[in-house]
Amino acid sequence: MWQAHTIIHNGVAMPFNDARIHPLALGVAFGVAVFEGLRAYRHPVTGGFSVFRLDEHLARLQQGMKVMRFDNPPTSETLRAAVLEVIRLNAPDEDAYLRVQVQIETMGMMATTGPVGWIAAALPRERSKKFASGLAACVSSWTRIADNAMPPRVKASANYHASRLATLQAKADGYDSALLLTARGKVSEAAAACLFLVRDGVLVTPGRTSDILESVTRDTVIILARELGIPVEEREVDRTELYVADEVFLCGTGQELVAVTSVDRLPVGDGKPGGMTQRLQAAYEAVVRGTTDAHPEWRAIVS
Ligand SMILES: Cc1ncc(COP(=O)(O)O)c(C=O)c1O
Secondary structure, three states, rough: OOOOOEEEEEEEEEHHHHOOOOOHHHHHHHOOOEEEEEEEOOOOOOOEEEEOOOHHHHHHHHHHHOOOOOOOOHHHHHHHHHHHHHHHHHOOOOOOOEEEEEEEEOOOOOOOOOEEEEEEEEEOOOOOOOOOEEEEEEEEEEOOOOOOOOOOOOEEHHHHHHHHHHHHHHOOOOEEEEEEEEEOOOOEEEOOEEEEEEEOEEEEEOOOOOOOOHHHHHHEEEEEEHHHHOOEEEEOOHHHHHHOOOOOEEEEEOEEEEEEEEOOOOOOOOOOOHHHHHHHHHHHHHHHHOOOOOOOEEEOOOO
């Protein structure tokens, strides 16, 4: 597998291991950072790379920086150029995972708003080992963070503390993945992925006010499903709907689309990845990799 050797830090390309900020900088001390995780896919015939929905990820990052009240945040044009450049510089030979992160790089008071710095990195990342077989999930005893406390719509580094606790608990209890409920007891999402279920032929996903991250992959799945003629509902989801659903799957840039085959040890459907999940997995794979002509606007070509 290829190795990342170059990172771009504040516009300067440097050896990957040379990027530095002080341990007491606010980005570390209080986790004052927002980021995006993206993927660059390699086309199976041309060998060329494209970044999936780069502009949508950067738009979400701008929203996050606004809520964080960052001073002089980097522009999307600057970050877009850096993402494409960091792929060219690292010359991966297979799909790459990309991270753009903006953090406060100096020490200061808790409410210090700048100066901010940023990185763009390309890393190897294998597909989930459970991609084909599916995940055993549990409903976590940890509650999903709430909009009026740690807004989940902002992809802030500090938000992942709660997801990490839920994942550690799930693994300690023998599950692959944790599903989190909102403070109101409704289904929100997984630790680092959004969630869909299938009931009576309808694809259902918790709405945008269910304390989810407004996921780019979730949006992609909704659009692809509608194009395939599958009815989609965005609405509140009860915990027990997970137990009676015909199919459940998670989606996110990192996880892509992966079936959940049991929840709290109850099999989902017949306990195998379901037909609609597999259909959407195939449609997603084609559109991210560019083996279909559909949605060229979603693929930023690395030239
Ligand atoms: C908490 C959380 N929810 C959902 C997702 C999925 O978001 P996206 O599809 O934009 O990658 C992620 C990202 O990986 C995430 O960290």
